[in-house]
Amino acid sequence: MLVLKKGGCCMNAGIIGMGRYVPEKIVKNIDFEKTLDTTDEWIRSRTGIEARHFATEDENTSHMAIQATEKAIENAGITPDQIGLIVVATVTPDRAFPSVACQLTEHLGIQCAAMDVSAACSGFIYGLVTAKQFIEMNSYEYVLVVGVEKLSKITDWNDRNTAILFGDGACAAIVSKVSQGRGILSFELGADGSGGKHLLLNDENHIAMNGREVFKFAVRQMGESAISVLEKAGLQKEDCDFLIPHQANIRIMEAARERLDLPVEKMSKTVHKYGNTSAASIGISLVEELENGKIKDDDVLVLVGFGGGLTWGAVTIRWGK
Ligand code: UT7
Numbered sequence: 001m002l003v004l005k006k007g008g009c010c011m012n013a014g015i016i017g018m019g020r021y022v023p024e025k026i027v028k029n030i031d032f033e034k035t036l037d038t039t040d041e042w043i044r045s046r047t048g049i050e051a052r053h054f055a056t057e058d059e060n061t062s063h064m065a066i067q068a069t070e071k072a073i074e075n076a077g078i079t080p081d082q083i084g085l086i087v088v089a090t091v092t093p094d095r096a097f098p099s100v101a102c103q104l105t106e107h108l109g110i111q112c113a114a115m116d117v118s119a120a121c122s123g124f125i126y127g128l129v130t131a132k133q134f135i136e137m138n139s140y141e142y143v144l145v146v147g148v149e150k151l152s153k154i155t156d157w158n159d160r161n162t163a164i165l166f167g168d169g170a171c172a173a174i175v176s177k178v179s180q181g182r183g184i185l186s187f188e189l190g191a192d193g194s195g196g197k198h199l200l201l202n203d204e205n206h207i208a209m210n211g212r213e214v215f216k217f218a219v220r221q222m223g224e225s226a227i228s229v230l231e232k233a234g235l236q237k238e239d240c241d242f243l244i245p246h247q248a249n250i251r252i253m254e255a256a257r258e259r260l261d262l263p264v265e266k267m268s269k270t271v272h273k274y275g276n277t278s279a280a281s282i283g284i285s286l287v288e289e290l291e292n293g294k295i296k297d298d299d300v301l302v303l304v305g306f307g308g309g310l311t312w313g314a315v316t317i318r319w320g321k
Helices: 040-047 061-076 100-108 120-136 193-198 211-232 250-259 278-291
Strands: 013-021 025-028 051-054 083-089 113-117 142-150 168-177 183-191 199-201 207-209 242-245 300-307 311-318
Touching: 013 061, 013 120, 013 278, 013 311, 040 250, 051 168, 061 100, 061 142, 061 168, 083 100, 083 120, 100 113, 100 142, 113 120, 120 142, 120 168, 120 183, 120 278, 120 300, 120 311, 142 278, 168 278, 183 211, 193 199, 193 211, 211 242, 211 250, 211 300, 211 311, 242 250, 242 278, 278 300
Parallel strands: 013 183, 083 113, 083 142, 242 300
Antiparallel strands: 013 168, 025 051, 142 168, 183 311, 199 207, 300 311
């Protein structure tokens, strides 16, 4: 008889603790009316965004990553020295090197494997899937995955197409083995560089975007990836209890929700408060839904994102340790 126990061959990796951090400073849509040819009404109706948080000049990406990480470690009930690998998803590291992941080892007073991944807004999903591989291969017992961005430092404040969209923030998750049947059940990762020209960091170090092209790609990809990961997990759309989409634009998120035939209350929405925080957005939303008591053990969650690259990624998770 096959006996499965914690640490056995067939256990999935799952999230066992999380944290998030958003800077204090809030900028409302109306604040942009003073500097750009835009209105609160346009921003709300075209994007669903009402406000976003910006880090101060002294508050770096690594500072935000530390705040979210400390909460995740406490929430998971582990000690920093138990972490075997740190994966930080960001396109706005303090500097190209040392990586934010290396900076975290210093802050935590540990030595372990550490790397940043660059997959734009899909980065947190890329991080979770990377963690899953190392955990399920028994390479590490605990992996820290962080999604963090200080997009305010690469925003062109004169470009109304992009300036109104983004915000700063961080999320962190501890990934480890969880009980049989729970955890990350399936995933999909993808990239298509032919669309890279539609969303990039230009020579002036600013975000440049062809919004309409990214919008079309996102609407198609989010729905397809969500359905695909459910199928890979042997599930159907009726089995999905909660959708946590990348918080880019409420119209894109709604398209994904409709593709899954989910009622409004089963989709996480934080875009109105934080704007698009890129690699941090999915994790920040997940923490908020957990804090709001919306997610119960054994719920089936679909996390799905897209971003510059162009990249995309999705996971199905059966929640619980
Ligand atoms: O994490 C991934 C990051 N990127 C995204 O998620 C972006 C995906 N794309 C979008 O969310 C939408 O395309 C936007 C919100 C960027 C734009 O919305 P849209 O409904 O696709 O507008 P549009 O680009 O088709 O532009 C419609 C009009 C244009 O004016 P004309 O050419 O019709 O006269 C724009 O110049 O709206 C104008 N416009 C604005 N007007 C007021 C663009 N930005 C603004 C603005 N305020 N901030």
